[in-house]
Structures are given as C-alpha cells and as structure tokens.
Amino acid sequence: MTAPVLNFTPQAELEPLANIEAFIALCRDSDVLGARKQFDKSVWDLGYFKGQNKVNRGVFSTLEACREDKSEPSLPQPFLDFAKATLVYLQDKRPVTSQAQRIAALRCLEAALRESNKGSRPTAIDETVLDSAVVLARQKVSPAVAYRTAGQLQIIAEFMCKKEFIRLRQRWVHGFKKPREIGSSHARSAWLTVP
Known part of the structure; x- marks a missing residue:
C-alpha cells in the first residue's frame, strides 16, 4: 500500500x-482513480473488482x-467537478474497494x-442539507445500504469542514442507528437457537 500522495491545504485568504x-x-491532475485521464468524463473506469471479471465503474449521474x-x-456543475475531486481525494x-457508497452519498448531497x-x-x-441528504439516502434502499451511505455523508461533511469549504456550527453526525443485518453474529446465533 502506498502512502497518500495528495495534500490540499486551504488558503485562509481565499x-x-x-x-x-x-x-x-x-485532483484533476492526479493519477488516483485515473483522474488525470478521465476527469472530464461522466462515467469513470475504476478497474476490475478483485477476483472478478467485472468492470468497476463510477457513474456521476443524478440521484434521479x-x-x-x-x-x-x-450531476450539474459546479457540483460535478467537486464530486469527482472528492472521490479522488478521499480514495487517496x-x-x-468500491466507490458505490461514496458516489451515492454525493448524489444525495x-x-x-x-x-x-x-x-x-x-x-x-449546511446541517439542513446534510440532514435532507440522509433522508434521501433512506428512500428506496435497504436500511443497511442507507446506513453506509449516511456514514459516507458524515465523512464528506467532516472533510469539507476540515478543508474550510463549508462551516458548520458543530460536528455533524448522521444520527442513523445501525440496522441489524441478516448474517450478523447476533442474527445467526438467534437462528441457531431456534428448535
């Protein structure tokens, strides 16, 4: 595993x-996720899933x-280029392994x-937009997928505050309770004890 290569420091005067x-x-000029070669495209080739012959793609489409x-x-500009750069920076x-949840979080945002x-x-x-994004993440997907998307929203919000792209009154937390997933140890043990 290589060390992170991107380092962005916000300029206080800007x-x-x-x-x-x-x-x-x-981020546009980075080799992370092949950004340098495909930044202007709306669908990125992100390689292959490990152990599979299936291409992993990043699609920067709207939620709808x-x-x-x-x-x-x-995604419309200026959010589109920001979303691509965020994906690259966070991957660094x-x-x-998969960009699906991060892209889903960016779409909801x-x-x-x-x-x-x-x-x-x-x-x-702001906090209201972040809360609305969590509500959107909950619609039409399983609670487990929505929870992971909300987790990515929290990472993105924290990153945006740290880089001074936005200001929040306090650290934002998605507040989504982790759902019990089928196949978890608790669910398995309950299944195993059924007579």
Whole structure:
C-alpha cells in the first residue's frame, strides 16, 4: 500500500469557492482513480473488482437518473467537478474497494442542495442539507445500504469542514442507528437457537 500522495491545504485568504477550485485543479491532475485521464468524463473506469471479471465503474449521474438505472443526466456543475475531486481525494486518504457508497452519498448531497433551492453549490451545504441528504439516502434502499451511505455523508461533511469549504456550527453526525443485518453474529446465533 502506498502512502497518500495528495495534500490540499486551504488558503485562509481565499473564499471557500476559490479553495474548492484549487482543490479540483489538484485532483484533476492526479493519477488516483485515473483522474488525470478521465476527469472530464461522466462515467469513470475504476478497474476490475478483485477476483472478478467485472468492470468497476463510477457513474456521476443524478440521484434521479440512478434510480431509473440511467447514466444521464450527470450531476450539474459546479457540483460535478467537486464530486469527482472528492472521490479522488478521499480514495487517496481513506481508500475503499468500491466507490458505490461514496458516489451515492454525493448524489444525495447534490439532490438535497437542489431540494433546498441552493442550486448545486458545494459551498451552500449546511446541517439542513446534510440532514435532507440522509433522508434521501433512506428512500428506496435497504436500511443497511442507507446506513453506509449516511456514514459516507458524515465523512464528506467532516472533510469539507476540515478543508474550510463549508462551516458548520458543530460536528455533524448522521444520527442513523445501525440496522441489524441478516448474517450478523447476533442474527445467526438467534437462528441457531431456534428448535
């Protein structure tokens, strides 16, 4: 495993939007997730799933398009480039095997911005938008998937505060109680004790 290679330090003299633009420029030129070669595309080739012959793709479509299993329309600007840069940066700092939950969290965040009449501006994210994104994550997916998506929302919110892209009154926590998953040790032990 290689050490993280990306390091973005916000400039105090710049406004959040200018810092986001500098952040996007840094990530656009990165080799992480092949960003340098495919940053301007709406569907990224992320390699193969380990042990499978199946291509892993990152699709930057809206929440609505995803729910209809379509790759278009893409997330609107300026959120689209921010979402791509966030995916790249977080993969460098906190790598995951599949980008599905992070992309789902970003879709919910952008949809919550639109619902709040804040356009698709990452700098407009606040506690209300984050709470709305969690509600959107809960719709039409299993509680386990929604919980993991909410966890990614929390990571994204923490990252955005740390990099001074947004300001929150306090550390935001999604508040979603972890669901019991089928196959968990507790569920298995309960199943094994049934006469």
